[in-house]
Amino acid sequence: MSARNRYLSPGAAAVTADEDAVAFPELTNGQIEILRGFSTERWVDAGVVIYRQRAASFGLLVILDGRLAVVDDYGGARERLVVEYGPRRFVGEYNLLSEQAAYFTVVARERTHLLEVQPARLRELMARDEALSELILRALLRRRARLIGDHLGLRIIGSSYSADSRRLLEFTARNRVPHSWVDVERDAAAEDLLRDFAVAPAETPVVTWGSLVLRNPTNAELAKVLGFAPAREPARLIDLLIIGAGPAGLAASVYGASEGLSTRALEGTAVGGQAGTSTRIENYLGFPAGLSGAELAARAALQAAKFDARITAPCQAVGLHPHEGMHVVRLSDGSQVAARAVVIATGARYRRLALAGLSELEGVGVYYAATPEEASRHAGETVAVVGGGNSAGQAALFLADRTRRVYLLVRRDDLAATMSRYLIDQITRHPGVEVLTRTEVLALRGAGELRGVTAMVRDDGPRELDARALFVFIGADPHTQWLRGVVALDRSGFILTGRQAPAAALPVPQRLPFETTVPGIFAVGDVRSGSIKRVASAVGEGSMAVRLVHEHLARRLG
Numbered sequence: 194m195s196a197r198n199r200y201l202s203p204g205a206a207a208v209t210a211d212e213d214a215v216a217f218p219e220l221t222n223g224q225i226e227i228l229r230g231f232s233t234e235r236w237v238d239a240g241v242v243i244y245r246q247r248a249a250s251f252g253l254l255v256i257l258d259g260r261l262a263v264v265d266d267y268g269g270a271r272e273r274l275v276v277e278y279g280p281r282r283f284v285g286e287y288n289l290l291s292e293q294a295a296y297f298t299v300v301a302r303e304r305t306h307l308l309e310v311q312p313a314r315l316r317e318l319m320a321r322d323e324a325l326s327e328l329i330l331r332a333l334l335r336r337r338a339r340l341i342g343d344h345l346g347l348r349i350i351g352s353s354y355s356a357d358s359r360r361l362l363e364f365t366a367r368n369r370v371p372h373s374w375v376d377v378e379r380d381a382a383a384e385d386l387l388r389d390f391a392v393a394p395a396e397t398p399v400v401t402w403g404s405l406v407l408r409n410p411t412n413a414e415l416a417k418v419l420g421f422a423p424a425r426e427p428a429r430l431i432d433l434l435i436i437g438a439g440p441a442g443l444a445a446s447v448y449g450a451s452e453g454l455s456t457r458a459l460e461g462t463a464v465g466g467q468a469g470t471s472t473r474i475e476n477y478l479g480f481p482a483g484l485s486g487a488e489l490a491a492r493a494a495l496q497a498a499k500f501d502a503r504i505t506a507p508c509q510a511v512g513l514h515p516h517e518g519m520h521v522v523r524l525s526d527g528s529q530v531a532a533r534a535v536v537i538a539t540g541a542r543y544r545r546l547a548l549a550g551l552s553e554l555e556g557v558g559v560y561y562a563a564t565p566e567e568a569s570r571h572a573g574e575t576v577a578v579v580g581g582g583n584s585a586g587q588a589a590l591f592l593a594d595r596t597r598r599v600y601l602l603v604r605r606d607d608l609a610a611t612m613s614r615y616l617i618d619q620i621t622r623h624p625g626v627e628v629l630t631r632t633e634v635l636a637l638r639g640a641g642e643l644r645g646v647t648a649m650v651r652d653d654g655p656r657e658l659d660a661r662a663l664f665v666f667i668g669a670d671p672h673t674q675w676l677r678g679v680v681a682l683d684r685s686g687f688i689l690t691g692r693q694a695p696a697a698a699l700p701v702p703q704r705l706p707f708e709t710t711v712p713g714i715f716a717v718g719d720v721r722s723g724s725i726k727r728v729a730s731a732v733g734e735g736s737m738a739v740r741l742v743h744e745h746l747a748r749r750l751g
Contacts, residue, residue, distance in 0.1 A: 259305025267298035346371025351398025359556030434532035439466020441718030442538035444735030450500035460506035465490025470562035472591035541669030558643025563588035580666030586616035593625035687722035
């Protein structure tokens, strides 16, 4: 083994720290001394396991002398080295900050002198030292991206024709859970894996993690194993409950908790919401080079945790009713949460094309997000993106660098009315993107997997496209079915707020901006009628909602 760090995975060449200084930075003497002030110091002998795969509690490890190895399936039949760290490096990955379980085992290669920084102390350090905080955060985020790209972590074994397999793949992709996919119809190793784990084909899909085998787990069951779901809190009345953890909900969480409100956020699918699936947001203030939706969500979630805001995902709200000056939210698991004020930031759900056979191809050729998971699955193939908004444009550019060709299908005569100028310019210049205007999807071809798309080009007739994947970005419908009869909605189901909303318990002139027809219940972001569907505006609304919550609470007391 070289004296330098190595990141090893099946089929991938070793990547050294010198080649990826962001993921594997070398600490300076000054940085080590800062970390020393937040850590405990110890020696460990060769062969000592510092923490094991699926451990719920572990810290950042700073190596002063010696070597540590990160190992998958340690002691098992499929043991393999993931990465080895030497002096002046630190061991850890983003789950260190998100308080999720450890994906791998860490063991000493030789007698090692190290510092250990526990998560609470690490967050305290990152709040105090901006430069060191940025270095650590960028490294942890890059390492998570590498784990995902190299298909390490969990293993999902199932059939691509199975709705439950597609559900698990979507859940892990949306939550950026490192994983690999083994298709029982196409992968020669599937039969041996199932035999090793004593699983019958009829019992798939299964999720394996080291020696752990989960037979067709629900999203909530998998989330609990991964450490997503925090321990149940004692029943108490909180100041602010936020439903949804997209950009608007995350902003409300950060500002609510930082301003002294006891704050909790609930997210039904994945932190970051729809924006979390965006591969590159280039028009967000303060990030001239752009950033991914996943990075934005991770940074915001870390800020929220710093101020002690609790974010629970997946956790679905299914009912809401005012009760004696407070608001009670009923959750899908049967429990309830009561709050003095509620901010609804549930966003919207992807709109589906009205096509025969669509449901059978969702997840195996038809997608509603363009993430590295889908891009790697269709690398080198031709794909199509349908939609004329920014999400469609961002997806087309992301896919164009990873696939053979991208067709962008747009119903309008051009993109100018619905897409930002900077995206239009990039799409026009990119040789891998062909824009087809005045075009709609007529039919899908293929059984079990997408084999092609029939498009109808206005005035020209049908055109057969050899696309093996179709990415759909045609807008979204608000997630408000659970609110009907509670707050006023417009004809499309978006929540009416402020002066838009009809008179109800509170006269219109006295209603606060973003306040619904029920005093103390606010709506922000994409779910609000009349909102601007942009990340920056959603963040602004979520932030402003907290000031309005303070006004509401003061009004009640007054």
